[in-house]
Amino acid sequence: MKNGKVIIAIISIISIILTSCGGGNAIEKKQAQLEKLKAEQADLAIKVKTLEDEIKAGGATIEKREKVVNVAVTNVETSNFKHFIDVQGRVDGDENTTISAKVPGLVLNVLAKPGSVVKAGQVLAELDGNAIRKQIQSMETNLSLVTELYNKQKALWEKQVGSEIQYKQAKTNKESLEQQIASMREQLAMYKITSPVNGTIDVVNLKVGQTAAPGMPYFSIVNFNKLKVKADVAESYANKIKQGNDVVITFPDIDKTINTKITYSGKGISALNRTFGVEVALPSDDSYLPNMIAVVKIIDYAKNDVIVIPVNCIQNADGENFVYVAVKEGNRTIAKKRVVNVGVTYNDKAEIIGGLDKGEQLITEGYSDLNDGELIKF
Numbered sequence: 001m002k003n004g005k006v007i008i009a010i011i012s013i014i015s016i017i018l019t020s021c022g023g024g025n026a027i028e029k030k031q032a033q034l035e036k037l038k039a040e041q042a043d044l045a046i047k048v049k050t051l052e053d054e055i056k057a058g059g060a061t062i063e064k065r066e067k068v069v070n071v072a073v074t075n076v077e078t079s080n081f082k083h084f085i086d087v088q089g090r091v092d093g094d095e096n097t098t099i100s101a102k103v104p105g106l107v108l109n110v111l112a113k114p115g116s117v118v119k120a121g122q123v124l125a126e127l128d129g130n131a132i133r134k135q136i137q138s139m140e141t142n143l144s145l146v147t148e149l150y151n152k153q154k155a156l157w158e159k160q161v162g163s164e165i166q167y168k169q170a171k172t173n174k175e176s177l178e179q180q181i182a183s184m185r186e187q188l189a190m191y192k193i194t195s196p197v198n199g200t201i202d203v204v205n206l207k208v209g210q211t212a213a214p215g216m217p218y219f220s221i222v223n224f225n226k227l228k229v230k231a232d233v234a235e236s237y238a239n240k241i242k243q244g245n246d247v248v249i250t251f252p253d254i255d256k257t258i259n260t261k262i263t264y265s266g267k268g269i270s271a272l273n274r275t276f277g278v279e280v281a282l283p284s285d286d287s288y289l290p291n292m293i294a295v296v297k298i299i300d301y302a303k304n305d306v307i308v309i310p311v312n313c314i315q316n317a318d319g320e321n322f323v324y325v326a327v328k329e330g331n332r333t334i335a336k337k338r339v340v341n342v343g344v345t346y347n348d349k350a351e352i353i354g355g356l357d358k359g360e361q362l363i364t365e366g367y368s369d370l371n372d373g374e375l376i377k378f
Helices: 002-020 024-057 130-158 164-189
Strands: 072-075 078-093 096-099 105-110 123-127 192-194 199-204 219-222 227-234 246-251 256-261 275-281 293-310 315-317 320-329 332-339 341-346 349-354 361-365
Touching (some): 078 341, 130 164, 227 293, 256 275, 275 293
Antiparallel strands (some): 078 227, 199 219, 227 275, 246 293, 293 349, 315 320
């Protein structure tokens, strides 16, 4: 008890004084000091007893102050939840083609340059076809003579003069020469490199004086009115992705996002990388460029009016997922543990299919050190 401790302390002080001093007068002084201290001790004991009685009479008790944890909360609401399959794609032309020469020949003229807008059939370059052109001129001269002979034989035959064989031979010679000339003109046309589609010249790999060879890509043309995004998706999603699925495409380089649908979903799996291709047609827009990077987010799951919470609020113990909510108990607010059923998650959001109700207050900060029933404030 406190009184006993005071007495022991006083006796210790007196002992030290007695030990360090000697003589009669000194003892009398110390005796007087002792009496004074005893009187003070008695007075303190009375005051302590009085305070104890007053506290007891008032019915007050000294309790240990309860711990209070600071938290942050948010109201549980319902919203629309979507899960995406994220893949990287690129912009490609639906009419994106490379053009080569059909016959070998010396390049006489290049009529297009990168950025030129061309139409289907427009001549992009001319090769040296003079040899064939001269052959055609010679054959056309012969055709004039053959045609004249045919016309005379035809006139005679109509008058029943001459033989049928002479008439038919003249006709055959004329028609045969006409066919040869037509064939030679088709060959001459091959000495002009033309565009098979409408579009814009993207690449030119041909110069005047160069010898062109069939099969080499000399021009690249893109039809910007028919662009698409192509992407490869892992085969594990083959049963989830179909033509018509909603998709969100973001173009990081031009800070643009569009909402559209898949226009084609591949039916075969690549043996090389175990993926299948998807395509999304793009609206006409000059800002899209071939080979531009595109982030493709394919929606494979969507549900409306569901509870969605931050995924980091969900804790796990003993195989159970749980969160904490704030609950009022009288004039106190405590943390209550809620075991929840988690549906689909995407990025930082989780779909809750059981365990939480709309309107409850979910603890979003300070939950990691909480215990069920602990006092909180926010």
